[in-house]
Amino acid sequence: MASQDQRTADKVDLIADDLSSLVIHPDEELATTLAKVSRTPSSGFGVFATQDIPKGALIAVESAVISIPAVPDEQAAIEFCKALHQISKANLARLQSLSLDPLAWNSVSGDSVRSRIWQWCEDNLASNQGGQRKSHHELSILVDHTCRCYGIFLTNNLETGSNSGRGVYPFFSRMNHSCRPDIYEFFDTKTKELSLRAIHDIKAGDQIHSTYVDLLQPRKKRQKTLEAWGFTCQCPACTNQTFDALGERAVELDDMLEEYLFYHDDFSSDTDDDHEPFLKGPDEALGVAQELIQLLKDQGIYGESLYHTYWSASKLGVEVDDLQLALGYAREAREIEVCCVGPDRKLSDDDTVEWISYLESQIEHANENGSLSARLAHQEYEEYDPSSP
Ligand SMILES: [Zn+2]
Structure with a gap:
């Protein structure tokens, strides 16, 4: 030294x-x-x-x-x-x-x-x-x-x-x-x-390659941002016109989903905003999440966007009372997390490992008891404090 x-x-x-x-x-x-x-x-x-x-x-x-x-x-x-x-x-x-x-x-x-x-x-x-x-x-x-x-x-x-x-x-x-x-x-x-x-x-x-820009935006916007580096991107997503329509639809779906989740997160708190989200319920929102997952995969977009969409789909799976579906999406989110940051770190504030084991235990419980309301399970999870004995 x-x-x-x-x-x-x-x-x-x-x-x-x-x-x-x-x-x-x-x-x-x-x-x-x-x-x-x-x-x-x-x-x-x-x-x-x-x-x-x-x-x-x-x-x-x-x-x-x-x-x-x-x-x-x-x-x-x-x-x-x-x-x-x-x-x-x-x-x-x-x-x-x-x-x-x-x-x-x-x-x-x-x-x-x-x-x-x-x-x-x-x-x-x-x-x-x-x-x-x-x-x-x-x-x-x-x-x-x-x-x-x-x-x-x-x-x-x-x-x-x-x-x-x-x-x-x-x-x-x-x-x-x-x-x-x-x-x-x-x-x-x-x-x-x-x-x-x-x-x-x-x-x-x-x-x-790495990326210098947010990928979930239309080609024109990406290229505008990339002007700061003084080059025109010639990557497959920028040279293949079929990606443009897919990309624009993905942005639209992402906005709808984000608006729905934001509105519902905020639903219980006092708000003067009488604006209602475009998506009317968890079924519609789940449909949008599923379409977005497919689009992101078709476009070869991997990483945070796909991770967040799987995570949302998992939460929405619980909302529509389908714990197995919720578990499947949670595992997909976890797989991306491990790929991007390794097994010991988290890609967001959410704890995928804890969420997966919670869903697994609820499914086991439901199997033993015949039926269980997934909505109730979700409510319990929100109240669940892993730090208490
Ligand atoms: Zn490009």
Whole structure:
């Protein structure tokens, strides 16, 4: 383990160092042996499977090379300056090896962001290590360097949840986008690590894609969002016109289902809203959930959307008094959860394992006693407190 002195010495003096010596090759220090970073014919770098990767396999776990807390956009540059000041040489090299989008560079080198960064550098880094004041020229080099690094940060950062802020994960950053991604990325708020798992079988040599956008939106909206990265997506979902109609219907069904569930969750509380949901009862809502499940599967959309739809279908199964159906959907939701985040983590606040064992025990109970109202079982579950003995 490095001593405190060594660690301090390892920090970067952005002026004193010859930064060109810090550039590392993207293949160095990879987070995984299942995949590697290589050049692609068209999109710079990409990540490719080095062997067959089965669905659910953990491809990589990585920590951020730099991260900032959740702050409003106008404060992000200052938080970035503070974080950059603390970065190790190795992590700076990793950050610098990533791409810088011209659009991000334009916004960072513009007057307002640059002047904020200048001010911070002047207030905090104006003296050299010997206590001597930096010249205007030295400060200007430092600000340019910080701006460039911030541009790289903006190009590559991942938002890790509303309270966790944003970070750059270099291996994950090398993945190109597809609206039909090959992995699910999961940020663990306790360990602060990002894990990447295969959501279907990947063949050796295939490129591994992540998604940069919410998949459950029409192609035009996805492409509008992707303009920020400066490319037009050519994935199967964007080039095959038949997916468009399926996608638009899926969005419509998802909205109807969400509205129904929101309305019914809120039903018992006082509300002035006299708006009634489009779907009139649990039978209709279950029908919509089932159609949505089929559409998502037909389109090859796996992950959170499908998980949530199965979860809703399971709850609605109970509403229509069909515990077996509810159990089947709960197990489907659990299978997706395990594939995306592994057996020991949860994909949402809901506890699928507890819900499944509850449904199983209710079904067993019903078998022993002849009949049971599933609705009653549901009510009991809502009142059930697993922490009480
Ligand atoms: Zn696409």
